[in-house]
Amino acid sequence: MASRDRAGIYLETIPVEEAVAKVAASIDRASFLASEIVDSRAAAGRITAVPVTAVLSSPNVHCAAMDGIAVVAGSTFKAREGRPVRLAKGVDYLPVNTGHPLPRNPFRADAVVMVEHVRFDDDENAFIESPAFPWQHVRRMGEDIIATDMLLPRNHRITAYDVGALLGAGVWEVEVRKKPLVYIVPTGDEVLEAAKRPKPGPGQVVESNSYVLAALAEEAGCVVERAAPVKDDPDAIRREVENGLKQAASAVIVCAGSSAGTKDFTRQVFESLGDVLVHGVAAMPGKPALLGVAGAESPRPGALLAGAPGYPVSAIVVMEEIILPVLAEAARIERKPRHEIPITLARRSPSKLGLVEYLRLSVGHVGDRNVGIPLSRGAGNITSMSRAQAITRIPRDREGVEAGEEVAAELLVPRDMLDRILLVVGSHDATLDLLADALMGGAEGVVLASSHVGSLGGLQALKSGHAHLAGCHLLEPESGDFNFPFIKRYTPDLECAVFNLAIRHQGLIVAPGNPKGIESVADLARADVRYVNRQRGAGTRILFDYELERAGIEPASVNGYGKEEVTHTAVALNVAAGEADCGLGILAAARALELDFVPLARERYDLVVPNALLADSRVEALLTMLGQPQIKAAIEAQGGYETTLTGQRMQPGMGLGVG
Amino acid sequence: MASRDRAGIYLETIPVEEAVAKVAASIDRASFLASEIVDSRAAAGRITAVPVTAVLSSPNVHCAAMDGIAVVAGSTFKAREGRPVRLAKGVDYLPVNTGHPLPRNPFRADAVVMVEHVRFDDDENAFIESPAFPWQHVRRMGEDIIATDMLLPRNHRITAYDVGALLGAGVWEVEVRKKPLVYIVPTGDEVLEAAKRPKPGPGQVVESNSYVLAALAEEAGCVVERAAPVKDDPDAIRREVENGLKQAASAVIVCAGSSAGTKDFTRQVFESLGDVLVHGVAAMPGKPALLGVAGAESPRPGALLAGAPGYPVSAIVVMEEIILPVLAEAARIERKPRHEIPITLARRSPSKLGLVEYLRLSVGHVGDRNVGIPLSRGAGNITSMSRAQAITRIPRDREGVEAGEEVAAELLVPRDMLDRILLVVGSHDATLDLLADALMGGAEGVVLASSHVGSLGGLQALKSGHAHLAGCHLLEPESGDFNFPFIKRYTPDLECAVFNLAIRHQGLIVAPGNPKGIESVADLARADVRYVNRQRGAGTRILFDYELERAGIEPASVNGYGKEEVTHTAVALNVAAGEADCGLGILAAARALELDFVPLARERYDLVVPNALLADSRVEALLTMLGQPQIKAAIEAQGGYETTLTGQRMQPGMGLGVG
DSSP, X not given: OEEEOTTSOEEEOBOHHHHHHHHHHHSOGGGGGOXXXXXXXXXXXXXXXXXXXXXSOBSSSOEESSSXXXXXXXXXXXXXXXXXXXXXXXXXXXXXXXXXXXXXXXSOOOEEEEGXXXXXXXXXXXXXXXXXXXXXXXXOTTSSBOTTSEEEOTTXXXXXXXXXXXXXXXXXXXXXXXXXXXXXXXXXTTXXXXXXXXXXXXXXXXXXXXXXXXXXXXXXXXXXXXXXXXXXXXXXXXXHHHHHHHTTOSEEEEESOOSSSTTOOHHHHHHHHEEEEEEOBSEESOTTOEEEEEOTTSSSTTOEEEEEOSSHHHHHHHIIIIIHHHHHHHHOOOOOOOOEEEEEESSOEEOOTTSEEEEEEEEEEETTEXXXXXXXXXXXXXXXXXXXXXXXXXXXXXXXXOTTOEEEEXXXXXXXGGGGEEEEEESOOHHHHHHHHHHHHSTTOOEEEEEEOHHHHHHHHHHTTOOSEEEEOOEETTTTEESHHHHHHHOTTOOEEEEEEEEEEEEEEEOTTOTTOOOSGGGGGSTTOOEEEEOTTOHHHHHHHHHHHHHTOOGGGSTTTTOEESSHHHHHHHHHTTSOSEEEEEHHHHHHTTOEEEEEEEXXXXXXXXXXXXXXXXXXXXXXXXXXXXXXXXXXXTSSEEOSSTTOBOOTTOTTOOO | OEEEOTTSOEEEOBOHHHHHXXXXXXXXXXXXXXXXXXXXXGOTTOBBSSXXXXXXXXXXXXXXXXXXXXXXXXXXXXXXXXXXXXXXXXXXXXXXXXXXXXXXXSSOOOEEEEGGGOEESSSSEEEESSOOOTTTTEEOTTSSBOTTSEEEOTTOBOOHHHHHXXXXXTOOEEEEEOOOEEEEEEBOTTEEOGGGOOOOOTTOEEOOHHHHHXXXXXXXXXXXXXXXXXXXXXXXHHHHHHHHHHTTOSEEEEESOXXXXXXXXXXXXXXXXXXXXXXXXSEESOTTOEEEEEOTTSSSTTOEEEEEOSSHHHHHHHXXXXXXXXXXXXXXXXXXXXXXXXXXXXXXXXXXXXXXXXXXXXXXXXXXXXXXXXOOOOTTOTHHHHTOSEEEEEOTTOSEEOTTOEEEEEESSOGGGGGGEEEEEESOXXXXXXXXXXXXXXXXXXXXXXXXXXXXXXXHHHHTTOOSEEEXXXXXXXTTEESHHHHXXXXXXXXXXXXXXXXXXXXXEEOTTOTTOOOSGGGGGSTTOOEEEEOTTOHHHHHHHHHHHHHTOOGGGSTTXXXXXXXXXXXXXXXXXXXXXXXXXEHHHHHHTXXXXXXXXXXXXXEEEEGGGTTOHHHHHHHHHHTOHHHHXXXXXXXXXXXXXXXXXXXXXXXTOOO
């Protein structure tokens, strides 16, 4: 299979495992197995290059394993309870402490009697009432380690325990595999060097992939050298790749430019230095992977040449699924396997036939199962990796996965963290981040993972058992009540409690100084006003539609009604950047980006909790926190929040309460 | 519960979890949470001390997610298949590459059409046959990261992915938890400094525990300082503990001297610098754990003071079960949890009521279950840790575990290694180490774990399904045949195949020059000859008993008949050290320790394989290897081996073959 690229070059879609096998078979494996000598004291984590043989025995003599008296077992055979045998000091016994060599003069001791089992009548005579058997309480010479015996085979990962065995065996240094050197070359006209702490202009980006790949390589036991970013210039890229090969890198990774577009030069660079083996794999993200091997004329024949795509998640997939597996196998580095757990998907996620999709998931344990909420699928979104607790692979022969489907997922976090994760699904509010931080400061270390699908989406998630809590701010205009009417309508069978998080101020977020003079929703029908909307199902969208209706304005007459964002801050960001003139949102979002705000409404933002989860320790930690004065103060300090109801259990018909 | 110590001080037996809780409640937790600023590029693995907020948005403008043309979605609504819409360059569209900002002049683009879906008639006119929807193929401003949003909460372990998010968000440095400093003080009159590469005299030992504990602490994310070894002198120990506290250590660990014997000074040192909280825990090994907290007058009030016992496994248990858990919780370092798997025990193992025993296991996957073979229980044997693949805890209320019992065990190795482990149980031969090393050099990386229980023990293990292979060299004197008669007698139902490993020379191992002139077993009845024996069930023991019988010698008349060792090398070591004059064993063992050898017999050492495992890839790897000339050469090079039958399948009645 191959898909035609714009530049006329075909990108293949080779299955990832085939790509790994092909590359592994082509690199010069011997060059990956160089060795070096290290001090045994600092050898933990390294891989032996040759078998290690003990030099000393341990213990090096028979010695006492207990405090007591050393005796000749044969001289004690007649001892019985009530018929003690008398032993004379220096003749039949000598006192020993744990670790002491057994005496060999004037008698050859072969057993120890614990001090607790000896009766001393005076300094000379000792009495015992049970016989000692040969080598009783004796650590025998060589019991632990025998000189000349093999201590460790080659290709063994040296543990902390092994360090003790090496030193005890008198092995002061060990020959271990050299850590493979990975040379990383960031490229791109638009990238800026992070070390310079740049201020990116429009369309410029901070180069970060090289640092992510470096951290992954180091975690896997490699040594990393990183070049300064190189422009999109084939000669400059070639010079840096050669530079890496001259430094005897086992692998040179070129970041970005691995596809087949007009500005993708990695392929031609690799072709000039060796052979391209794979261009394009059946992976999403990660498709434009480029893999080759340095040629015989290059400074390091047989080295792995890898082109990682420019999108961060694509680069990570290529690194974790192809580059590191090849290195691990060739250089015998040991990658920590991830836990695999079954996960129930909270939402369907489509996928392209013929490609394996690496779907990032936010995961929590709800009821008796692990629930996974698909995160952003965009390969450009690094936060879809940093916010993920797990990854699942949608197979090549599937066109997606369904909501409620159970899939196998690989955990990215320690398994025991799952029990500490609190899944909050629903409407977005910056206060949730504030709580997330505060909860991580608590003794339980509760991890609040929030997913923004709007208020109705949150109720739906609770109904399906896909979340612990839902954040809701749904106004029923007829009654003036919040949330309860919607719970009754959309999730009538859900027995739940409702707690107020805060009363929020919603309004029109506008540019500083409100240059277009927007005073009410009526102004949004003006041709010169560009609006940015929230997604369907969001409480703010429902509020907006209600306000439009009240003002008698058709949605179609609002310029930008179709452009949806999923958070308040994203709306505010559009206004801040001049992409829109106005959007409905909360004061906190306007404040954060120093925008102006035209107040429109006060609303109740509540947390809905299924009754079954009220005793859950994570939920309890959150609810307890909402009662704390310093949390309320922090919520108010954001601006646009009132905490008169915060933490209180709401009842139907309360509206905004008496506050 | 308390048990009286010899020195008159009571050691408690506090449950480990209580000890941890008691210590955790007493240390000064605030002092464990110091922070420092690190460069975000090098922040992977560190723990955030404060929440981290994004400075930049990413992307910082709406930009193209694909190569193609940027358009205003509204101008494309009429496009249909067969009814293309014409777009004019610079008026209706502008070309864009992935990552480019969407044009804002002369029109404000809000969508991208992929180049594959555009027909260019000339350089000016483009035609599309389906409408673009708003924000199609657009990476929206802030889609990944929004400035002012919280990126990471406090107490979050920064991943490689997070490094990308931090840099993308313009966060150049982060405030992270300082790694806790652990100060380790090795003590003991008998210990020698490993750095000096010493030659230990009788009863002296190389100090290694401090390096093992240091490696464990570093693995867990601590910084370690280690003092030079200190003599058993309370003042000197006190000076070093104070030294550690002056350096602001979060924990000071004194190695050895933690019990209550006459030379155990750690308790009095701790009492002079603070409070002792726990002395003695219900753990085996690890009972003499000593735990305290530095006092208000000390240089670092509230620091953890820990006394680790002198036996290496005891020290490791105290480190892993008490010290590190306290540090992890207080300093928010994250310990990697171990995999827990069910394991069927191959042997019973007694245990003391009232203490949790940490039993080290050699583990392999045999048939459909994981089999665990208990390793040496001696707390002094570091190799019982370094050779273990798992640990199981025998609960306080049990007096041991039974053979065949299924227990929960914690894996010390990566889970996928289990499938690579080949369990060889039976007679000991150094050739097994040679094979273990060669197998680790092979592509499959087969881990040969051998357990020495004698030839009959090996057959028993096969019968119970507790091993993949058994090493046997059992002579039936009447027939002159090897192994088959015993298989028929002891494991009649086991369908198995027998492969020869080598023909071995057995003989009397004697001191260099054979000073006692031992020429045959008849000499072993002499009063001046001290013998060292092998354990019951060992093929060599059976051979010895047979030779004694042939010579008409009573076992009781052999001086040392009751002293048993379980390997040939251990026997040779006793001779080398002058602990015995003679032992029956193989030439290789004598050669390894430069001893003399009086030949007695040739025997066949075979590997017995259940038929059901003949197709097992690990077994196949081993059998294939036995056919290789270089392996045969290596076996012969050990001395005392013939490889005429090596790798061949044996049949009943073959004896030593025609070789």
